[in-house]
Amino acid sequence: MDTRFLESFVIVADCGSIAEAARRQNLTAAAVAQRLRALEVEMDQSLVKRVGRTSQLTASGLAILPHARAMIRSTRNLRAIAAQDEPAGQLRLGATATALTGQIPDIIAALQSRHPSVDYFLQPGASVDLYHSVLSDDLDAAIIMQPPFSLPKSAQWRTLRSEPFVLLAPEKLKLSDYSALLTAHPFIRYDRNQWGGQIIDRFLHKQGINVREVLELDALDSIAALVSRGLGVAIVPDWAPPWPEGLRLRKLPLSKIEHRQIGVLWRNSGTNIAALQAFVRTCAELHPRDLTWCVCGGRSPKANEVR
Numbered sequence: 001m002d003t004r005f006l007e008s009f010v011i012v013a014d015c016g017s018i019a020e021a022a023r024r025q026n027l028t029a030a031a032v033a034q035r036l037r038a039l040e041v042e043m044d045q046s047l048v049k050r051v052g053r054t055s056q057l058t059a060s061g062l063a064i065l066p067h068a069r070a071m072i073r074s075t076r077n078l079r080a081i082a083a084q085d086e087p088a089g090q091l092r093l094g095a096t097a098t099a100l101t102g103q104i105p106d107i108i109a110a111l112q113s114r115h116p117s118v119d120y121f122l123q124p125g126a127s128v129d130l131y132h133s134v135l136s137d138d139l140d141a142a143i144i145m146q147p148p149f150s151l152p153k154s155a156q157w158r159t160l161r162s163e164p165f166v167l168l169a170p171e172k173l174k175l176s177d178y179s180a181l182l183t184a185h186p187f188i189r190y191d192r193n194q195w196g197g198q199i200i201d202r203f204l205h206k207q208g209i210n211v212r213e214v215l216e217l218d219a220l221d222s223i224a225a226l227v228s229r230g231l232g233v234a235i236v237p238d239w240a241p242p243w244p245e246g247l248r249l250r251k252l253p254l255s256k257i258e259h260r261q262i263g264v265l266w267r268n269s270g271t272n273i274a275a276l277q278a279f280v281r282t283c284a285e286l287h288p289r290d291l292t293w294c295v296c297g298g299r300s301p302k303a304n305e306v307r
Contacts, residue, residue, distance in 0.1 A: 001042060003075045006068045008035040009047065013065055016054045024123075073137075087278040088117035094130035094142030095122065098220060099262065102240025103143055103160065103287060111282045118275045126218065127195055134265050140276050141266035143283070145195050151265075158280065159263040160287035163237040165200065167252040168223070170230040175252045179209055186232035187211035191218035196260050200235045203257040224249065 011021040012032065022029040040047050047061035057065065095104045100122075108120060123133070127144035134142050135155060143160070151157055167178045175181070182204075189211070190197040197218075204211060214232055217223055221244045223234045228247040237260040238251065264283045266276055 001071075002035075002038075003072055005035040005039045006072055008032050009039055009061070010065065010068050010072065012036065012048060012055050013057050013061065016056065018048075018055050087115040087275040089272045089275055090119050090121055091141070091272065091275050091279055092121045092139045093123070093279070094125055094133055094139045094144070096127055096130070096144055096262075097124060098237075098239040099143040100124055101242055103262075103283075106286055107279070107282050110286060111279055114282070115275070115278050118278065126193075128193075131265060134267060137267065140272065141264055141279060143262065143264050146261035146263055147265075148195055148198070154267055154269070155265060156268050157263055157265055158284060159261050160283055161240060161262040163239060163260045163262060165196075165203070165235050165254050165257045165260065166238045167254060168227045168234045168236055169250050169252065170227060170233075171248040171250055172230065173233075173250065175250055178252055178254060179207065181233055181252075182209050182211050182235075185212075186214040188223050188226050188232045188234040189213050189216040190220065190223060190234065190236055191216055194218055196237055199258055199260065203235070203254070207256065 008021060008025060008027075011024055012018055015021055015024070018032050018036075019029050022032045025032065036048050043060070043064070045060040046058050047064070048055050049058055050056075093104075104122070108122075111118060123130070123139060125133070127147075130139065130142040130144050131147055133139040135152065146157065146159065167175075167181060169175060169181060169185075173181070173185070190200055192198055192201050215226070217226075220236050220239060223236055224247055225244055226232065227234050228249045235254070235257075238253075240262075264280055266280060
Protein backbone atom coordinates (compact mmCIF):
# COMPACT_ATOMS: atom_id res chain seq x y z
CA MET A 1 0.00 0.00 0.00
CA ASP A 2 1.32 3.41 -0.99
CA THR A 3 1.41 5.56 2.14
CA ARG A 4 1.14 8.69 -0.03
CA PHE A 5 -2.43 7.60 -0.80
CA LEU A 6 -3.09 7.26 2.92
CA GLU A 7 -1.67 10.73 3.51
CA SER A 8 -4.06 12.22 0.93
CA PHE A 9 -6.93 10.36 2.58
CA VAL A 10 -6.04 11.69 6.03
CA ILE A 11 -5.67 15.28 4.80
CA VAL A 12 -9.05 15.10 3.07
CA ALA A 13 -10.50 13.82 6.35
CA ASP A 14 -8.92 16.68 8.29
CA CYS A 15 -9.88 19.56 6.00
CA GLY A 16 -13.10 18.16 4.51
CA SER A 17 -12.19 19.14 0.97
CA ILE A 18 -10.38 17.46 -1.90
CA ALA A 19 -9.45 20.87 -3.32
CA GLU A 20 -7.92 21.99 0.00
CA ALA A 21 -6.10 18.67 0.38
CA ALA A 22 -4.68 19.12 -3.11
CA ARG A 23 -3.47 22.62 -2.23
CA ARG A 24 -1.75 21.41 0.93
CA GLN A 25 0.01 18.60 -0.94
CA ASN A 26 0.88 20.71 -3.99
CA LEU A 27 -1.18 18.39 -6.21
CA THR A 28 -4.15 18.80 -8.50
CA ALA A 29 -7.60 17.93 -7.22
CA ALA A 30 -7.78 15.24 -9.90
CA ALA A 31 -4.59 13.64 -8.58
CA VAL A 32 -5.95 13.54 -5.03
CA ALA A 33 -9.25 12.08 -6.24
CA GLN A 34 -7.33 9.42 -8.16
CA ARG A 35 -5.39 8.50 -5.02
CA LEU A 36 -8.64 8.14 -3.10
CA ARG A 37 -10.15 5.92 -5.79
CA ALA A 38 -7.05 3.71 -5.82
CA LEU A 39 -7.25 3.38 -2.04
CA GLU A 40 -10.95 2.51 -2.21
CA VAL A 41 -10.23 -0.18 -4.80
CA GLU A 42 -7.57 -1.68 -2.55
CA MET A 43 -9.88 -1.54 0.48
CA ASP A 44 -12.87 -2.71 -1.59
CA GLN A 45 -14.91 -0.08 0.27
CA SER A 46 -16.15 3.45 -0.31
CA LEU A 47 -14.16 5.72 2.01
CA VAL A 48 -15.13 9.29 1.05
CA LYS A 49 -18.43 10.77 -0.07
CA ARG A 50 -19.26 14.24 -1.36
CA VAL A 51 -21.84 16.22 0.62
CA GLY A 52 -22.57 19.53 -1.06
CA ARG A 53 -19.21 21.23 -1.51
CA THR A 54 -17.48 19.18 1.16
CA SER A 55 -16.00 15.70 1.32
CA GLN A 56 -16.92 13.52 4.29
CA LEU A 57 -15.79 10.08 5.36
CA THR A 58 -18.09 7.12 5.11
CA ALA A 59 -18.46 4.71 8.03
CA SER A 60 -15.65 2.62 6.51
CA GLY A 61 -13.48 5.71 6.12
CA LEU A 62 -14.02 6.71 9.75
CA ALA A 63 -13.16 3.16 10.83
CA ILE A 64 -9.77 3.10 9.11
CA LEU A 65 -8.80 6.73 9.83
CA PRO A 66 -6.95 6.14 13.14
CA HIS A 67 -5.13 3.15 11.65
CA ALA A 68 -4.16 5.21 8.60
CA ARG A 69 -2.68 7.87 10.89
CA ALA A 70 -0.72 5.19 12.75
CA MET A 71 0.64 3.69 9.52
CA ILE A 72 1.77 7.09 8.25
CA ARG A 73 3.48 7.83 11.57
CA SER A 74 5.20 4.42 11.55
CA THR A 75 6.50 5.00 8.02
CA ARG A 76 7.96 8.36 9.00
CA ASN A 77 9.57 6.76 12.03
CA LEU A 78 11.18 4.05 9.89
CA ARG A 79 12.82 6.68 7.70
CA ALA A 80 14.23 8.46 10.72
CA ILE A 81 15.48 5.20 12.31
CA ALA A 82 17.15 4.11 9.08
CA ALA A 83 19.05 7.41 8.97
CA GLN A 84 20.93 6.39 12.14
CA ASP A 85 20.74 9.70 13.99
CA GLU A 86 21.25 11.78 10.84
CA PRO A 87 18.47 14.35 10.24
CA ALA A 88 16.09 12.65 7.82
CA GLY A 89 12.43 11.79 7.27
CA GLN A 90 9.44 14.08 7.46
CA LEU A 91 8.96 16.86 9.98
CA ARG A 92 5.35 17.81 10.73
CA LEU A 93 5.43 21.52 11.45
CA GLY A 94 2.83 24.10 12.38
CA ALA A 95 2.95 27.88 12.11
CA THR A 96 0.68 30.84 12.67
CA ALA A 97 -0.20 33.12 9.74
CA THR A 98 2.46 35.70 10.62
CA ALA A 99 5.11 33.02 11.27
CA LEU A 100 4.39 31.50 7.85
CA THR A 101 5.64 34.69 6.21
CA GLY A 102 7.95 36.10 8.88
CA GLN A 103 9.98 33.10 10.08
CA ILE A 104 9.17 29.85 8.30
CA PRO A 105 10.51 30.61 4.77
CA ASP A 106 14.05 31.41 5.93
CA ILE A 107 14.10 28.55 8.44
CA ILE A 108 12.93 25.92 5.94
CA ALA A 109 15.29 27.18 3.24
CA ALA A 110 18.28 27.04 5.58
CA LEU A 111 17.36 23.63 6.97
CA GLN A 112 16.80 22.15 3.53
CA SER A 113 20.19 23.34 2.30
CA ARG A 114 21.88 21.73 5.31
CA HIS A 115 19.81 18.55 5.53
CA PRO A 116 18.30 17.65 2.14
CA SER A 117 17.09 14.29 3.50
CA VAL A 118 14.48 16.08 5.64
CA ASP A 119 11.12 16.85 4.06
CA TYR A 120 8.20 18.75 5.52
CA PHE A 121 4.50 18.85 6.13
CA LEU A 122 3.42 22.37 7.10
CA GLN A 123 0.11 23.07 8.82
CA PRO A 124 -1.16 26.64 9.32
CA GLY A 125 -3.36 27.47 12.29
CA ALA A 126 -3.97 29.48 15.43
CA SER A 127 -1.51 29.21 18.31
CA VAL A 128 -3.96 27.43 20.62
CA ASP A 129 -4.80 24.78 18.01
CA LEU A 130 -1.18 24.18 17.02
CA TYR A 131 -0.21 23.89 20.69
CA HIS A 132 -2.62 21.00 21.17
CA SER A 133 -1.47 19.40 17.91
CA VAL A 134 2.12 19.33 19.16
CA LEU A 135 1.17 17.86 22.53
CA SER A 136 -1.01 15.19 20.89
CA ASP A 137 1.90 14.25 18.59
CA ASP A 138 0.04 15.26 15.44
CA LEU A 139 2.84 17.79 14.89
CA ASP A 140 6.54 17.59 15.77
CA ALA A 141 6.93 21.32 16.39
CA ALA A 142 5.19 24.64 15.80
CA ILE A 143 6.06 28.33 15.73
CA ILE A 144 3.37 29.98 17.82
CA MET A 145 2.75 32.56 20.50
CA GLN A 146 3.97 31.44 23.90
CA PRO A 147 1.10 29.88 25.88
CA PRO A 148 -0.09 31.92 28.88
CA PHE A 149 0.46 28.95 31.22
CA SER A 150 3.18 26.50 32.21
CA LEU A 151 4.16 23.84 29.70
CA PRO A 152 4.00 20.11 30.50
CA LYS A 153 7.30 18.30 31.00
CA SER A 154 6.90 16.57 27.64
CA ALA A 155 7.33 19.85 25.73
CA GLN A 156 10.04 22.48 25.36
CA TRP A 157 9.99 26.13 24.33
CA ARG A 158 12.42 28.65 22.90
CA THR A 159 11.53 32.29 22.33
CA LEU A 160 12.51 33.60 18.90
CA ARG A 161 11.00 37.08 18.94
CA SER A 162 9.39 39.48 21.40
CA GLU A 163 6.72 41.65 19.80
CA PRO A 164 5.19 44.77 21.36
CA PHE A 165 1.59 45.74 20.75
CA VAL A 166 0.92 48.90 18.78
CA LEU A 167 -2.11 51.07 18.12
CA LEU A 168 -2.90 51.17 14.41
CA ALA A 169 -4.64 54.26 13.03
CA PRO A 170 -5.40 55.54 9.52
CA GLU A 171 -2.62 57.70 8.11
CA LYS A 172 -4.83 60.82 8.12
CA LEU A 173 -5.36 60.72 11.90
CA LYS A 174 -3.03 62.65 14.17
CA LEU A 175 -1.57 60.38 16.82
CA SER A 176 -1.58 61.75 20.34
CA ASP A 177 -3.03 60.09 23.41
CA TYR A 178 -3.88 56.45 22.69
CA SER A 179 -6.78 56.47 25.16
CA ALA A 180 -8.46 59.35 23.34
CA LEU A 181 -8.00 57.65 19.98
CA LEU A 182 -9.45 54.37 21.23
CA THR A 183 -12.55 56.01 22.68
CA ALA A 184 -13.15 58.45 19.81
CA HIS A 185 -12.98 56.01 16.88
CA PRO A 186 -14.52 52.64 16.00
CA PHE A 187 -12.44 49.76 17.35
CA ILE A 188 -11.50 46.71 15.29
CA ARG A 189 -10.70 44.03 17.83
CA TYR A 190 -8.22 41.17 17.57
CA ASP A 191 -10.17 38.00 18.38
CA ARG A 192 -10.38 37.35 22.13
CA ASN A 193 -10.28 33.60 21.47
CA GLN A 194 -6.62 34.09 20.50
CA TRP A 195 -3.98 34.44 23.20
CA GLY A 196 -2.84 37.76 21.71
CA GLY A 197 -6.40 39.04 21.72
CA GLN A 198 -6.66 38.19 25.41
CA ILE A 199 -3.59 40.35 26.16
CA ILE A 200 -5.30 43.28 24.44
CA ASP A 201 -8.53 42.67 26.35
CA ARG A 202 -6.67 42.68 29.70
CA PHE A 203 -4.87 45.90 28.72
CA LEU A 204 -8.13 47.71 27.91
CA HIS A 205 -9.70 46.59 31.19
CA LYS A 206 -6.66 47.64 33.26
CA GLN A 207 -6.56 51.05 31.58
CA GLY A 208 -10.32 51.50 32.02
CA ILE A 209 -10.79 52.17 28.30
CA ASN A 210 -14.25 51.57 26.85
CA VAL A 211 -14.09 51.01 23.11
CA ARG A 212 -16.81 51.18 20.47
CA GLU A 213 -16.26 47.78 18.92
CA VAL A 214 -17.40 47.28 15.32
CA LEU A 215 -15.59 44.09 14.31
CA GLU A 216 -13.73 41.19 15.93
CA LEU A 217 -11.35 39.27 13.66
CA ASP A 218 -8.61 36.66 14.02
CA ALA A 219 -6.71 37.78 10.85
CA LEU A 220 -4.10 40.43 11.63
CA ASP A 221 -3.44 41.38 8.02
CA SER A 222 -7.16 41.92 7.48
CA ILE A 223 -7.33 44.15 10.56
CA ALA A 224 -4.43 46.25 9.23
CA ALA A 225 -6.12 46.56 5.83
CA LEU A 226 -9.40 47.72 7.41
CA VAL A 227 -7.61 50.35 9.48
CA SER A 228 -5.73 51.51 6.39
CA ARG A 229 -9.08 52.14 4.69
CA GLY A 230 -10.15 54.42 7.54
CA LEU A 231 -12.72 52.07 9.08
CA GLY A 232 -11.40 52.33 12.62
CA VAL A 233 -8.41 51.85 14.90
CA ALA A 234 -6.96 48.65 16.33
CA ILE A 235 -4.37 47.20 18.67
CA VAL A 236 -2.20 44.46 17.16
CA PRO A 237 1.21 42.89 17.78
CA ASP A 238 3.97 44.44 15.69
CA TRP A 239 4.53 41.19 13.85
CA ALA A 240 7.56 40.27 11.78
CA PRO A 241 7.52 41.62 8.22
CA PRO A 242 6.35 41.40 5.55
CA TRP A 243 3.14 43.31 6.20
CA PRO A 244 0.55 43.64 3.42
CA GLU A 245 1.65 46.03 0.69
CA GLY A 246 0.05 49.42 0.13
CA LEU A 247 -1.03 50.09 3.71
CA ARG A 248 -1.49 53.73 4.64
CA LEU A 249 -1.57 53.75 8.41
CA ARG A 250 0.38 54.82 11.46
CA LYS A 251 1.65 52.85 14.43
CA LEU A 252 1.66 54.17 17.98
CA PRO A 253 3.75 51.93 20.27
CA LEU A 254 2.14 51.14 23.62
CA SER A 255 4.27 50.92 26.76
CA LYS A 256 1.83 49.55 29.34
CA ILE A 257 0.99 46.25 27.72
CA GLU A 258 2.88 42.95 27.85
CA HIS A 259 4.65 41.73 24.74
CA ARG A 260 3.68 38.80 22.57
CA GLN A 261 6.42 36.15 22.68
CA ILE A 262 6.83 34.18 19.45
CA GLY A 263 8.80 30.97 19.60
CA VAL A 264 9.12 27.31 18.75
CA LEU A 265 7.30 24.61 20.73
CA TRP A 266 8.36 20.98 20.38
CA ARG A 267 8.09 17.61 22.05
CA ASN A 268 11.31 16.33 23.58
CA SER A 269 10.90 12.73 22.45
CA GLY A 270 10.33 10.83 19.22
CA THR A 271 12.11 8.71 16.66
CA ASN A 272 12.83 11.65 14.34
CA ILE A 273 14.49 13.60 17.12
CA ALA A 274 17.61 14.27 15.00
CA ALA A 275 15.59 16.14 12.36
CA LEU A 276 13.63 17.95 15.06
CA GLN A 277 16.78 19.08 16.85
CA ALA A 278 18.20 20.32 13.54
CA PHE A 279 15.01 22.36 13.04
CA VAL A 280 15.20 23.89 16.51
CA ARG A 281 18.91 24.72 16.07
CA THR A 282 18.15 26.44 12.78
CA CYS A 283 15.34 28.45 14.40
CA ALA A 284 17.72 29.58 17.13
CA GLU A 285 20.51 30.51 14.72
CA LEU A 286 18.29 32.58 12.43
CA HIS A 287 16.34 34.22 15.26
CA PRO A 288 18.72 34.55 18.21
CA ARG A 289 16.15 35.75 20.73
CA ASP A 290 15.15 38.89 18.85
CA LEU A 291 14.26 41.11 21.80
CA THR A 292 15.16 44.41 20.14
CA TRP A 293 11.55 45.58 20.13
CA CYS A 294 11.30 45.87 23.92
CA VAL A 295 10.13 49.22 25.27
CA CYS A 296 12.13 50.05 28.38
CA GLY A 297 11.72 52.55 31.17
CA GLY A 298 8.01 53.12 30.50
CA ARG A 299 8.76 55.37 27.55
CA SER A 300 7.21 54.82 24.10
CA PRO A 301 9.18 55.44 20.89
CA LYS A 302 7.78 57.99 18.48
CA ALA A 303 4.89 56.90 16.34
CA ASN A 304 5.94 55.64 12.93
CA GLU A 305 4.24 55.30 9.60
CA VAL A 306 3.58 52.27 7.43
CA ARG A 307 3.23 53.07 3.74
